[in-house]
Amino acid sequence: MSIQIFILGSLSEGNCYPYDIKKKIGKHLDQTDAKITEGTIYYNFEVLHKKGLIEKIETIQSENRPDKTMYGITEKGRLALEDSIYKVFQKFTNVQSLYAALVNLDKVDNQKIAYLIEDIIVKQRNKIEYIEQQKPEQIDANEDLMDALWLMRDHAYQTIQSNIDWLQKLLHHVQSRVLKN
Structure with missing residues (x-):
C-alpha cells in the first residue's frame, strides 16, 4: 500500500493530524499482514511536506505532551494524488499494489x-x-x-x-x- 497516496487521499477530505491517519490506516490494514509504524507515518508526512504536497495548518503545544501538528493538502498535492493513483494502475505489479488507490477512486x-x-x-x-x-x-x-x-x-x-x-x-x-x- 502506498502510504503517501493514503495520506494525500485522507487529507483531500479534510485537515487532520498524523495520528488520525495512523488510526485510519490501521482500520484499512486490519485485513492484511501489513504493519505501519508511527515512525513510517511521520516520515511520510515529512516527505510530503518537503515536496510541497501538504502544509502545516496548525500546531498545538502543551506542556506535558509533544507538539501536535495538523496538516492539509495543497493544490499541488491534489494533482499529485490524482497522478499517483493513475501511475499505480499503469505500473501494476500485483493486486495489493492497488489497495491505496482503491480507497481513493472518488478522486480520479x-x-x-x-x-x-x-x-x-x-x-x-x-x-x-x-x-x-x-x-x-x-x-x-x-x-x-x-x-x-x-x-x-x-x-x-x-x-x-x-x-x-x-x-x-x-x-x-x-x-x-x-x-x-
Missing part, C-alpha cells in the same frame, strides 16, 4: 481507470498465454527439477488467473461508478 476519472484496468487485464492474459507455451519437459533435467518446474508454472498460472478474475470484478465496479456519474 473512473473512465480513465477503467481503461487502465482493461490494459492490465490484457497484459495479464498475455502472461497466461506465455506460461501456457512454456513446457518444462522441453529441458533436460532430473525428475525432482521437473516436478518443481511444473509446480512453479502452475503457481504462476493460478496467481495470474486469480488476478485476472479479481481485476474483472474491479473493472465492473469502476464501470458501474462511471454509469452513475
Whole structure:
C-alpha cells in the first residue's frame, strides 16, 4: 500500500493530524499482514511536506505532551494524488499494489481507470498465454527439477488467473461508478 497516496487521499477530505491517519490506516490494514509504524507515518508526512504536497495548518503545544501538528493538502498535492493513483494502475505489479488507490477512486476519472484496468487485464492474459507455451519437459533435467518446474508454472498460472478474475470484478465496479456519474 502506498502510504503517501493514503495520506494525500485522507487529507483531500479534510485537515487532520498524523495520528488520525495512523488510526485510519490501521482500520484499512486490519485485513492484511501489513504493519505501519508511527515512525513510517511521520516520515511520510515529512516527505510530503518537503515536496510541497501538504502544509502545516496548525500546531498545538502543551506542556506535558509533544507538539501536535495538523496538516492539509495543497493544490499541488491534489494533482499529485490524482497522478499517483493513475501511475499505480499503469505500473501494476500485483493486486495489493492497488489497495491505496482503491480507497481513493472518488478522486480520479473512473473512465480513465477503467481503461487502465482493461490494459492490465490484457497484459495479464498475455502472461497466461506465455506460461501456457512454456513446457518444462522441453529441458533436460532430473525428475525432482521437473516436478518443481511444473509446480512453479502452475503457481504462476493460478496467481495470474486469480488476478485476472479479481481485476474483472474491479473493472465492473469502476464501470458501474462511471454509469452513475
